[in-house]
Amino acid sequence: MIDVKDLKKDYFDEDNVTSALRGVSFSIEQGDFVSIIGPSGSGKSTLLQILSFLDRPTGGRYAFFGKSIDDMSDQELAHVRNKDMGFVFQSFNLLSRLSVYENVEIPLLYAEGVSVADRKKLVEDAVHSVDLDEKLRSEAGRLSGGQKQRVAIARALVNKPNVIFADEPTGNLDSKSGAQVMGILDDLNKKGHTIILVTHETYTAEFADRIIRIRDGSIENDEPVHKPRRSKDEFFK
Amino acid sequence: MRVKDSFNSALDSLHHGRMRSALTMLGIVIGIASVIILMSIGQSAQDYILGQVQGIGSNLIFIIPGGTENGRFQSPAQSQGILITSLVQNDVDALSREPSIDAVVPLVGGQADAIYGDNDLTVTYQGTTANFFPVRNFTVANGQPFTATDVAAYNHVVVIGSDLATTLFGANINPVGKDIRLKNTTFRVVGVLAPKGTGPGGVNQDDLAIVPITVAQSQMLGINYFNYIFASANPAYDISFVKSRIQSVLEQNHGITNSNKDDFTIETQQDILSLLGNITSVLTLFLAAIASISLVVGGIGIMNIMLVSVIERTREIGLRKAVGATDRDILQQFLIESVMLTFLGGIIGIAIGAVVVTLAWLVLSHVIATGWTFAFPLSAVLIAVFVSAGCGILFGIYPARQAAKKSPIEALRYE
Numbered sequence: 001m002i003d004v005k006d007l008k009k010d011y012f013d014e015d016n017v018t019s020a021l022r023g024v025s026f027s028i029e030q031g032d033f034v035s036i037i038g039p040s041g042s043g044k045s046t047l048l049q050i051l052s053f054l055d056r057p058t059g060g061r062y063a064f065f066g067k068s069i070d071d072m073s074d075q076e077l078a079h080v081r082n083k084d085m086g087f088v089f090q091s092f093n094l095l096s097r098l099s100v101y102e103n104v105e106i107p108l109l110y111a112e113g114v115s116v117a118d119r120k121k122l123v124e125d126a127v128h129s130v131d132l133d134e135k136l137r138s139e140a141g142r143l144s145g146g147q148k149q150r151v152a153i154a155r156a157l158v159n160k161p162n163v164i165f166a167d168e169p170t171g172n173l174d175s176k177s178g179a180q181v182m183g184i185l186d187d188l189n190k191k192g193h194t195i196i197l198v199t200h201e202t203y204t205a206e207f208a209d210r211i212i213r214i215r216d217g218s219i220e221n222d223e224p225v226h227k228p229r230r231s232k233d234e235f236f237k
Numbered sequence: 238m239r240v241k242d243s244f245n246s247a248l249d250s251l252h253h254g255r256m257r258s259a260l261t262m263l264g265i266v267i268g269i270a271s272v273i274i275l276m277s278i279g280q281s282a283q284d285y286i287l288g289q290v291q292g293i294g295s296n297l298i299f300i301i302p303g304g305t306e307n308g309r310f311q312s313p314a315q316s317q318g319i320l321i322t323s324l325v326q327n328d329v330d331a332l333s334r335e336p337s338i339d340a341v342v343p344l345v346g347g348q349a350d351a352i353y354g355d356n357d358l359t360v361t362y363q364g365t366t367a368n369f370f371p372v373r374n375f376t377v378a379n380g381q382p383f384t385a386t387d388v389a390a391y392n393h394v395v396v397i398g399s400d401l402a403t404t405l406f407g408a409n410i411n412p413v414g415k416d417i418r419l420k421n422t423t424f425r426v427v428g429v430l431a432p433k434g435t436g437p438g439g440v441n442q443d444d445l446a447i448v449p450i451t452v453a454q455s456q457m458l459g460i461n462y463f464n465y466i467f468a469s470a471n472p473a474y475d476i477s478f479v480k481s482r483i484q485s486v487l488e489q490n491h492g493i494t495n496s497n498k499d500d501f502t503i504e505t506q507q508d509i510l511s512l513l514g515n516i517t518s519v520l521t522l523f524l525a526a527i528a529s530i531s532l533v534v535g536g537i538g539i540m541n542i543m544l545v546s547v548i549e550r551t552r553e554i555g556l557r558k559a560v561g562a563t564d565r566d567i568l569q570q571f572l573i574e575s576v577m578l579t580f581l582g583g584i585i586g587i588a589i590g591a592v593v594v595t596l597a598w599l600v601l602s603h604v605i606a607t608g609w610t611f612a613f614p615l616s617a618v619l620i621a622v623f624v625s626a627g628c629g630i631l632f633g634i635y636p637a638r639q640a641a642k643k644s645p646i647e648a649l650r651y652e
Contacts, residue, residue, distance in 0.1 A: 054559060054646045075563050082561020093556045093649065097253045109242045110561035155560070 001065055001162065001194060002028040002051060008059030009046050009217075020046040022217040023060060028196065030162060033189040035197045035205035038214035045167060047214065048198045052085055052165040053077040082110050086156030086193075088185075090168035092148040094155075096141025100127060103140050104154045111159055126158040127151075130184055146177025153184050163194040170204055182207050238566040240573070247574035250546075251581075261542040262582035264535020265628060269586025269621045270593065271528035276617035277594040279521025281601075284610045286517060289434070290509050296339070297372065298480060299509075300324060300466040300487070301502045322462035323491065323500040329466060331490050337474040337482050340368045343463040345453050349420035351397070351446055353405040353412075360401055362419060362446040364453020370396075372469045375447075380413035380428035387427075388449040391456075395424035399432045400443035419446055420457045476505050532624060535582070536632040543575050543636035554640050555648025568641040575633025576626055583625025587618055 009021040020043045028034055038044040049055040050062060053069065062069045064080065072080070086107075087093075094103050104126050108119045127136055130150035135143065140151060149169060156164050166185060170178035186207060189195045197208060205211050206225055213221035251258045302321035324343070332341045346363040369375065370382040379402075383394045397405075397412060406412045412426045424446075433442040454460055470479040480503050487501055488494070547554070554567055594613055602609040 049646050052559075054649070055644075078558065078561050078563045081559060087559050089649070093552060093559075095553055095556070098249070102249075106557065107560040109238050109246075110557075110563075110566060159561075 001030045002196075003063040003066075004051070004060070005062075006060035007047070007050065007057050007062055009043070009050060009055070010058045019217050021050070021057070024214070024217075024219050025060075026212060026219065026222055028194065030194055031189070031192055032210060033186070033195045033197070033208040035199060035208035035211045036214060037199055037202060037205040037211055038220075039200060042214045043217040044198050044200075044214050046217075048165055048167055048196065051196060052087065053081050078110075082107055082159065084162045086159065086161040086164040088149070088152050088156050088164065088166040088169045088181075090171040092145075092152045092172070094140040094148055094151055096139070098140055099137050100132060100135050100140055100143070100151050100154075101137060103151055104158050106155060107159045122158050122160075123154075126154040129157065130154045144177070145173050146180055149173060149177065149181050150184065153181065153188075157188060157193065161193065163196060164188060166195065166197045168199055169197070170199070170201075178204070238562065238569065240569070243566075243570045243573045244577075246570055247577050250574055251577060254546075257542065258578060261539055262578055262585065264538040265532065265579045265582030265625055266535075266586045266589065268529065268532030268535045269583045269625055270589040271531055272525050272624070273587055273590025273613075273617050273621055274593050274597075275524040275528050276521060276620075277590065277613050278597055279517065279524060280612035280614050280617075281594075281598065281610055283514065283517035283521065284612055286513050287510055288610070290506060290513060296470040296472060296476065297506050298468040298470060298476070298483060299504045300328075300468060300483065301504065302462075302464070302500070303502060304497075304499045321500065322460075324463040324466055325461065326463075328487055328490055329463070331486050332466070332468055332483060335482055335486055337471050337479045338468050339471045340372050340469040342366055342368045342372050342467040342469070343450055344369070344465045344467065345450060345458055345460065345463055347420075347453075347458060349446075349457070350418075351401060351405060352418040353415065356405045356407075358401060358404045358444065360398075360419075360444050360446050362448060362453065362457070364448050364450040364457070366450055368469075369447065369467075372467055375433065375442075376431040377428035378431035379411070380426070382428050383447075383449055388451050391451045392449060393422060393424045393452060394427045394449065395419065396428040396430060396447045397426055398430050398441075398443040398445040400441065401446060402426075402429045417446075419448070422452070422456060424448060476507065480505055529624070532628060536579070536628040539575055539578055539628065540632040540636060543571065543633055544639065546574075547571065547636050547640040550640075551643065551648045551651040554643050555645050555651065558643070558645035559649060564641040567643075568637045571637035571640045572630065572633050575637065576629030579625045579629035579632075580622070583621050586625070587621050590617075590621075 004027070005025045006023040007021055007025070008019065008023055011018045011020060024047065036044045036047060046055070050057050053064070056069060064084075069077070095106075101123055104123045105119060108114050108122060114122070124136070127133060130153050132147060132150055132154065135147060140148065143151065164185070169181050169185070173181060182204065185195050185197070195208070197205070199205050208225060210222070210224045212219060302323045326343070329341050329343050332338055342365055344363055344365045346361060348359060349362050350357050351360045366388050367383060367385045370377065377396060378399070380396075382396055383392070387394050395417065397417070402412045405417060406415065412429055415426050416423050417426060430443070430445070448457075468479070468483060470476050483503055484496070484499070488496070488499065491500055493499055557567060591613060595611070598609065598611040602611075
């Protein structure tokens, strides 16, 4: 599903060039749960942004379902983000003035061929899957941090994407809420969604089947998690 | 993104910042209301002025002593204090023989005190012939107009305006048959005119005293020339033909061979209507143009607020782009928001304009100028709607483009 070869990302600032990614290569198959881990400034977030079509690489090749990012216009990238990708951010990125329903509905506003009736069902199903039915009409700004992140997950999965990108999804949460969020991501993976998780915590990363360690823009280590995958109950330990 | 969804999203955003939306709209509301009020009152004023001119008779031709400068319009010589005595009885007689003219009415006039008992009023008196009443559409509501016999016999009879009758006689005395003093001469009131309002030149036609021209010329003014001659065109003839015939007759009478040296000016009602129509239209447009300056100021206010809104909602833009919004979707959303803001402002402006125009109509028609008509031109409403929506597009496009151009990742990072 995801093929990355010698991927590079340089940032140009007047005369300075900063290399955030120095040629990384790997593949991710559909249904994988992959954690990308590394210290602050290692390039893991840059890698996630490129993988999720939010940014373009400055070198190397990235193909999503066989199609190179270089061959796609900004409009096509937006279309793929809407159809095949879901996003969970550390800071939730909910529109606080809108209700839970309206927040979860946002990706569907940009989807093609989804009727108003289908839209309603998809939103209700997504909110149900994160167990927030009773908060459907609540204003997003009034929810707790954990509830906000669950709303963000509902928004990420409302368009039934192939892959969900989660950038430090537990970073702003207490351990109980973090456990709930990781449990939901685990469940989604079991239902067939590919999960790509970026974190700086080894503990959270071990919820995945595979961990890609990144340092100074290069892959330091890419190996499967051999021990049994962590359950959400272990999050408290 | 469907337009309906953009519409709902814009509505939600405007609703969320109600106070700011209202203040932002204020500029457009004031601008549109000003344009509506000025265009409507301008239209009413135009209708009123033209109505007054039309009220003097559609086939009427005015012959004024004094020429024009190379055919260019100028005000009558006597209004400039120049005494011109070129129009005399011989002209009236010659014009009366012209088949294209139905009636010829000479006119002289001046100011005098009208007195009855202890009541007096300074009025404009006019000396004229019996034809004056039908030709000028003056109706006698009480009594009779004076006759050709009265004119020929130098009878001291007078027809007075309704306001003058009320001032001199009050509500309970019938003026007909009573004697009044006018410029030290006693006249018997034979008729009272129906109310007619203000005439061309701002003369209150309800304060007039109309006497036989023979008496006015010989006993009140001591002159043998006329201040004006009115000619009523025969409806069987084209008005411009009649105008040319009058010119020929008078030139022949005055021995003039070069038309540029005519010592008289001929104006038809159409000439005056056209001139006044042009003047009032230009004035209305001029006022509307001044009012539209506030629209531009209001539009800049909209642009300013929309730019602030784009900055404030940078992360929202980033999120929307992350989940699939294209540049066009974002542009559409912000543009609809600014158009809604100005459109709503336009509608409120039209409503306020309508209220003010109605109040102005009530005051003017009942207190100041009887006959002031209500005008709320559809063109002003359409212009207001299109201009307000146009302001939204014009002043919203820049902020909307700024929003659409934002990179999703930079927008999401924005603090």
